Amino acid sequence: MTTSSTLGTPGVRLTPRSEAELVDGLRRGIDRRFGPCVEHFVAPPVIDRRVVELVGYPESFPQLLGSVYGAPQGGPVAATDLVLTAAACHHLYPVFADRALASPVVASVEAACYRGEATSETGRLRSFRMYEVVCLGPAGAVEEWRDRTLTGAAGWLRELGLGINVVAANDPFFGRTGVLLASTQRSQGLKSEFTAEVDDGLVQAIASVNYHKEHFGEVFGIADADAGTAHSSCLAFGLDRVVLALRRRHGDDVSGWPPEVRSLLS
Numbered sequence: 018m019t020t021s022s023t024l025g026t027p028g029v030r031l032t033p034r035s036e037a038e039l040v041d042g043l044r045r046g047i048d049r050r051f052g053p054c055v056e057h058f059v060a061p062p063v064i065d066r067r068v069v070e071l072v073g074y075p076e077s078f079p080q081l082l083g084s085v086y087g088a089p090q091g092g093p094v095a096a097t098d099l100v101l102t103a104a105a106c107h108h109l110y111p112v113f114a115d116r117a118l119a120s121p122v123v124a125s126v127e128a129a130c131y132r133g134e135a136t137s138e139t140g141r142l143r144s145f146r147m148y149e150v151v152c153l154g155p156a157g158a159v160e161e162w163r164d165r166t167l168t169g170a171a172g173w174l175r176e177l178g179l180g181i182n183v184v185a186a187n188d189p190f191f192g193r194t195g196v197l198l199a200s201t202q203r204s205q206g207l208k209s210e211f212t213a214e215v216d217d218g219l220v221q222a223i224a225s226v227n228y229h230k231e232h233f234g235e236v237f238g239i240a241d242a243d244a245g246t247a248h249s250s251c252l253a254f255g256l257d258r259v260v261l262a263l264r265r266r267h268g269d270d271v272s273g274w275p276p277e278v279r280s281l282l283s
């Protein structure tokens with residue numbers, strides 16, 4: 018069931034308490050299965066504009082980025098130093114900036130994300146919750162984590178009863194250069210999505226695994242134990258879509274769900 022906001026704004030929805038409890042269960046389940054994490058962060062819905070510029074988001078996805086405007090001291094309305102969070106993991110890299118990691122680090126972060134999506138089908142929200150587990154470290158260790166996580170996430174989602182598919186994917190990079198970036202991302206197998214039915218006949222990515230190579234390590238000056246640039250990879254769950262997929266599969270009444278599914282979320 019999708020509860021739209023009272024004014025019916027597309028892509029913006031309220032969370033009923035029953036769903037909030039389910040989302041709590043998902044967080045616990047993800048932490049249990051993909052942890053242990055050295056740290057967990059709950060991120061705000063806004064982020065330093067400079068961070069987002071450093072990661073290259075405005076060039077790559079200008080169509081999705083939202084900005085915070087204000088009128089300080091009643092002056093003219095102008096852009097502030099904040100933009101809206103587009104991906105939870107953007108909050109995490111600055112935490113490790115200018116550091117050398119003695120060993121690979123796994124941390125998790127959740128944020129309310131905004132994306133200026135062009136369409137507003139069920140599950141394609143403009144404001145949604147993203148829960149991410151991120152690994153930073155030497156290339157070999159991060160690739161191994163990525164491979165293990167891909168298999169692990171597929172297994173966990175299937176144990177939850179979801180008929181998922183694992184598919185090679187790419188991000189919607191903007192413009193002509195973007196076409197090239199997208200095809201490189203796909204041909205190098207840098208992004209995989211777990212797709213599931215979220216509504217009648219509507220299949221969407223409910224989670225993705227991304228390998229960024231040394232991109233974030235380079236931008237934020239994160240080194241691995243051998244003084245090389247740290248690589249990174251993330252596992253990102255779209256909590257709203259996972260809930261939709263679970264409801265689609267098992268029904269709206271959580272008390273009637275199979276016990277093995279409920280115990281994974283307890």
Ligand code: ATP
Binds near residue numbers: 104140147258
């Ligand atoms: P899509 O291809 O559906 O646009 P994406 O590739 O843009 O997804 P990611 O950037 O990989 O998504 O984000 C991680 C996860 O966040 C996605 O797998 C999805 O579950 C969720 N997500 C992304 N965009 C939205 C959205 N507009 N509404 C709800 N959940 C979303």
Ligand code: ZN
Binds near residue numbers: 252
């Ligand atoms: Zn991420």
Ligand code: MG
Binds near residue numbers: 189
């Ligand atoms: Mg998208």
